[in-house]
Amino acid sequence: TWAQILRNKYLQSKTLSQVTVRPTDSPFWKGLMRVKAAFFNRTKFIVGDGNDTRFWEDTWLGETPLALQYPTMYRIVHRRDALVATIMQATPLN
Numbered sequence: 356t357w358a359q360i361l362r363n364k365y366l367q368s369k370t371l372s373q374v375t376v377r378p379t380d381s382p383f384w385k386g387l388m389r390v391k392a393a394f395f396n397r398t399k400f401i402v403g404d405g406n407d408t409r410f411w412e413d414t415w416l417g418e419t420p421l422a423l424q425y426p427t428m429y430r431i432v433h434r435r436d437a438l439v440a441t442i443m444q445a446t447p448l449n
Contacts, residue, residue: 372409373436405440415439 365384366374372395376388400408400415408415411422411429422429429435 370407370409370438372413402439405443406438408439410437410439410442411435 361384365380371391374388376385380388395413398414399418400413402408402415409420411432412420412435414420417424422435434441
């Protein structure tokens with residue numbers, strides 16, 4: 356399908372949130388990258404296993420991204436693009 360073609364060509368092993376535009380990308384893909392921020396600001400994610408959802412920058416807990424809910428904490432975070440799965444694996448629950 357066309358989605359698989361785009362995934363293989365542009366995403367490879369990354370998520371959509373991790374990909375940036377490259378000079379060699381097609382005009383179609385560059386257009387998608389221009390609207391990516393608006394898409395993420397209006398989309399709420401279902402976390403699942405957490406491997407496709409950014410902990411700080413995607414809306415998955417509440418009505419806005421955690422980066423906006425907790426801006427002071429977000430400013431000191433080293434890995435702003437960390438995935439929910441990565442954070443949850445590193446955080447003991449007891």
